[in-house]
Amino acid sequence: MRKRARSIRNIGAPPAFALLLVAILTLGQFGFSQDPQYGGVLRVGQSVDLLSLDPHEDNFADGAMLHQVFNSLVKLSTEDLEPQPELAESWQFSDNGGTLTFALRKGVLFHDGTELTASDVAANIARVQDPEVGSKLRSGSLLIGSVETPDDHTLVVHLTEPTPTIMDFFSKLMIAKPESLLDPTRAVGTGAFSFVEWVPGDHVTLRRFDNYWREGLPYLDGIEIKILPDEESIVANLRAGAIDMGRRIVQSAAENLANDPNFEIFVSPHGSVYFSLGFVVTSPPLDNRDVRRALNMSIDRERFQTVFLKGFGTTTCIPWPKSSPAYNETLATGCYFDLEGARTLLSGAGYADGFSLTAEVAPTVTPETLRLLQLWQQDLQQLNIRLDIQQISGAQYSQKKQAGEFTQIWADSFSGTNRHPAIPFLSSRPFMPGVNPSHFASPEYDALIERLTTEQDPEAMQEAAQEMTALLANEAFINPYMSKPGIWAYTTRLHGRSEDIGERDILEQAWLERP
Amino acid sequence: MFTYIGRRLLSSIPVLLMASFAIFALIRVLPGDPVSVLAGPDARDEVLLAVREKYGLDKPLLVQYWIWGSMVLSGDLGTSLLSRLPVARLIGQAFPATLELAFVSFLVTLIVGVPLGVVAATRANSSYDQLITNVAAFLTGVPGFWLGLLLILAFSVNLQWFPPSGRIPLFSDFTGAMRHLALPVLSLTPRLIAVLFLFVRSATMDVRRQDFVRTAISKGLSARTVSFKHVLRNALIPVITVLSVQFSRLLAGAVVIETVFAWPGLGRMLVNAVINLDYPVVQAALLLLVGLFIVLNTLTDILYGIADPRIQVGASASR
Numbered sequence: 001m002r003k004r005a006r007s008i009r010n011i012g013a014p015p016a017f018a019l020l021l022v023a024i025l026t027l028g029q030f031g032f033s034q035d036p037q038y039g040g041v042l043r044v045g046q047s048v049d050l051l052s053l054d055p056h057e058d059n060f061a062d063g064a065m066l067h068q069v070f071n072s073l074v075k076l077s078t079e080d081l082e083p084q085p086e087l088a089e090s091w092q093f094s095d096n097g098g099t100l101t102f103a104l105r106k107g108v109l110f111h112d113g114t115e116l117t118a119s120d121v122a123a124n125i126a127r128v129q130d131p132e133v134g135s136k137l138r139s140g141s142l143l144i145g146s147v148e149t150p151d152d153h154t155l156v157v158h159l160t161e162p163t164p165t166i167m168d169f170f171s172k173l174m175i176a177k178p179e180s181l182l183d184p185t186r187a188v189g190t191g192a193f194s195f196v197e198w199v200p201g202d203h204v205t206l207r208r209f210d211n212y213w214r215e216g217l218p219y220l221d222g223i224e225i226k227i228l229p230d231e232e233s234i235v236a237n238l239r240a241g242a243i244d245m246g247r248r249i250v251q252s253a254a255e256n257l258a259n260d261p262n263f264e265i266f267v268s269p270h271g272s273v274y275f276s277l278g279f280v281v282t283s284p285p286l287d288n289r290d291v292r293r294a295l296n297m298s299i300d301r302e303r304f305q306t307v308f309l310k311g312f313g314t315t316t317c318i319p320w321p322k323s324s325p326a327y328n329e330t331l332a333t334g335c336y337f338d339l340e341g342a343r344t345l346l347s348g349a350g351y352a353d354g355f356s357l358t359a360e361v362a363p364t365v366t367p368e369t370l371r372l373l374q375l376w377q378q379d380l381q382q383l384n385i386r387l388d389i390q391q392i393s394g395a396q397y398s399q400k401k402q403a404g405e406f407t408q409i410w411a412d413s414f415s416g417t418n419r420h421p422a423i424p425f426l427s428s429r430p431f432m433p434g435v436n437p438s439h440f441a442s443p444e445y446d447a448l449i450e451r452l453t454t455e456q457d458p459e460a461m462q463e464a465a466q467e468m469t470a471l472l473a474n475e476a477f478i479n480p481y482m483s484k485p486g487i488w489a490y491t492t493r494l495h496g497r498s499e500d501i502g503e504r505d506i507l508e509q510a511w512l513e514r515p
Numbered sequence: 516m517f518t519y520i521g522r523r524l525l526s527s528i529p530v531l532l533m534a535s536f537a538i539f540a541l542i543r544v545l546p547g548d549p550v551s552v553l554a555g556p557d558a559r560d561e562v563l564l565a566v567r568e569k570y571g572l573d574k575p576l577l578v579q580y581w582i583w584g585s586m587v588l589s590g591d592l593g594t595s596l597l598s599r600l601p602v603a604r605l606i607g608q609a610f611p612a613t614l615e616l617a618f619v620s621f622l623v624t625l626i627v628g629v630p631l632g633v634v635a636a637t638r639a640n641s642s643y644d645q646l647i648t649n650v651a652a653f654l655t656g657v658p659g660f661w662l663g664l665l666l667i668l669a670f671s672v673n674l675q676w677f678p679p680s681g682r683i684p685l686f687s688d689f690t691g692a693m694r695h696l697a698l699p700v701l702s703l704t705p706r707l708i709a710v711l712f713l714f715v716r717s718a719t720m721d722v723r724r725q726d727f728v729r730t731a732i733s734k735g736l737s738a739r740t741v742s743f744k745h746v747l748r749n750a751l752i753p754v755i756t757v758l759s760v761q762f763s764r765l766l767a768g769a770v771v772i773e774t775v776f777a778w779p780g781l782g783r784m785l786v787n788a789v790i791n792l793d794y795p796v797v798q799a800a801l802l803l804l805v806g807l808f809i810v811l812n813t814l815t816d817i818l819y820g821i822a823d824p825r826i827q828v829g830a831s832a833s834r
Binding site for chain 2: 049050051052053054130131132134136138139184185199200201202203226227228229233236237239240241242364392393394395396397398399401402427428429432435
């Protein structure tokens with residue numbers, strides 16, 4: 001039975017949407033009645049261009065290409081985050097957890113015809129550790145002290161301290177032919193498709209790799225990724241038959257296409273992007289915890305979801321999805337819209353007469369956050385609070401975030417909290433101790449991060465994660481209000497597409513039904 | 516003539532130097548730090564330092580300018596901070612797309628706008644003239660992006676006659692290229708045609724009032740010969756000026772249309788580079804445009820001389 005999303009036009013409420021999502025996922029389990037067909041070129045449309053061909057950049061924009069050209073040593077299961085074999089056939093931690101030994105798959109070829117060896121993997125690790133490269137994977141790689149390659153297919157990794165989070169790093173580290181990384185015009189990996197061409201602002205072309213290590217795959221002859229100006233253009237191209245699949249379309253576009261029998265709408269169950277408001281805890285009156293909590297309670301999450309996200313997404317007060325060991329149902333809804341409660345907290349803190357606040361936002365990066373601020377601005381007036389919204393460029397926002405220069409409130413988005421609960425504290429600046437733009441610091445916070453990072457016993461780790469969630473909810477320096485899923489639209493002729501937990505496409509088993 | 520061109524090109528060197536400095540300084544006035552874009556907002560301080568050093572962004576501004584200027588003079592436009600691709604390669608991919616769109620649009624504008632203007636002037640105040648003039652006045656106010664979206668809806672989504680986006684190079688598949696060009700050109704040209712039409716009509720009407728035209732008509736020459744051989748040639752000076760301006764705008768200002776149709780041209784590349792503070796790309800693309808405008812202005816001056824031999828290009832300089 002083929003999965004099919006029916007009309008979502010009238011779905012405004014989260015429960016109805018959740019039902020639809022469950023239906024899609026459940027129907028998807030039954031698979032397809034047809035055998036996969038070989039051939040055809042899949043035309044994918046996306047509204048952001050690649051930033052570069054460097055797989056160690058770990059950019060959001062390369063989500064259509066990354067898994068097609070490159071493989072990692074392991075892949076995390078989308079169900080339970082357990083590592084699954086990829087280029088590594090097996091692995092073993094030493095008794096004290098300080099050493100990790102990988103047995104690499106034999107006979108894996110790079111697209112240039114050379115065989116993958118442990119030295120290639122070691123060279124990739126060394127590269128991301130080099131600060132000059134500026135890899136976004138570097139913070140994860142610093143958990144590695146040294147690497148040994150006793151033979152071509154064995155990789156021994158000595159960790160700086162025992163940590164289970166290292167498998168997350170190895171799931172994100174894409175292995176490229178080391179020599180090709182010196183040439184920014186090449187992308188040579190071991191994936192199901194080889195890189196042919198990238199014309200910036202226009203398209204990326206990939207071709208089937210006949211010597212792919214998974215026999216019989218891929219089904220497609222090639223993939224063409226078209227760079228389109230915006231989501232509306234993606235919809236126009238889908239309707240015109242110029243592309244077969246649109247990545248990360250907006251909610252209105254999904255509504256638009258949902259009634260068309262030629263297309264399927266897929267809503268990612270991973271919902272990896274979270275919107276949040278960060279509060280600078282060193283700036284009065286935000287140095288008062290009760291004020292921060294009151295402000296958090298004055299965010300009308302449901303209205304935002306209904307008005308702007310058309311019922312998509314999940315409202316929340318914590319940065320974790322339900323699948324995370326850090327998730328806590330009570331705390332996830334504990335800060336919901338309550339102006340009276342907020343007023344009481346503000347009075348108790350001595351701010352019954354109100355005050356002024358400044359919020360900074362980069363609408364070119366996350367337009368949704370500006371809408372939330374505008375909505376929130378109206379509600380804050382009822383608490384005698386005046387909110388001044390300052391719109392800045394993406395580059396300026398990025399610089400302020402790095403330098404910790406936000407005045408009071410920063411409207412942000414983050415991802416990666418659907419992985420091991422320690423990951424955000426290692427690699428996502430809003431959570432990083434010492435450098436977070438909220439300037440939040442506490443010995444308890446540091447100690448919990450240490451426990452989360454090093455704890456190998458799952459139950460003890462979950463206990464630490466729950467304590468961390470309570471701390472985040474109580475301190476309210478980073479206030480998530482919504483997790484937003486990626487939405488895909490594609491022709492009903494496309495089958496076999498899947499994705500990783502970061503919502504990146506996996507197309508090695510994708511195939512196109514002949515018209 | 517060649518002396519004039521030589522002098523003109525020589526005099527452009529200080530202009531290019533001043534422009535290069537202005538471009539270099541202006542892009543750095545924009546708020547934000549390219550290193551933070553490059554390394555991402557989550558990068559740690561040691562990464563930011565290392566990346567800044569790697570790309571020479573830690574050096575004093577004048578030193579950076581000197582290094583960039585020396586590289587440009589030696590034919591190296593540098594490397595994109597973002598994609599790490601050579602800037603020359605990026606421009607080499609984007610510029611032909613822009614040139615192709617500009618040239619075809621310009622050609623269509625010329626073929627349609629000039630005859631319409633001449634005929635309307637010949638039949639001044641007739642119902643035909645009034646109709647075309649009103650339509651032209653309307654078209655000058657129609658935004659290209661709006662027209663582009665309508666055309667996509669009509670001819671791509673509903674009729675599926677033309678692709679809604681993208682480009683195929685002219686020399687790789689002519690038919691495919693023309694199909695991809697159709698809608699962007701149809702969106703760009705109505706406004707250009709309308710402006711050209713109004714200029715040609717006005718200039719032609721002025722010339723038609725002059726004595727030599729009455730003489731030509733009284734000699735018994737046909738209306739067509741008078742219009743296109745005598746009148747049009749004399750009306751060309753203001754027309755050449757407006758054509759030159761229009762072509763310059765097509766080269767640098769088709770950003771919106773390039774965005775609507777995902778046309779991978781110079782304008783779109785430039786906007787993305789500005790947003791991401793990709794200094795080397797912005798600098799090289801703007802410098803190229805300044806150089807092009809200088810060449811275009813020189814060409815315009817030469818065309819003045821060809822259209823009207825009384826205008827001797829460079830005469831004052833050689834006297």
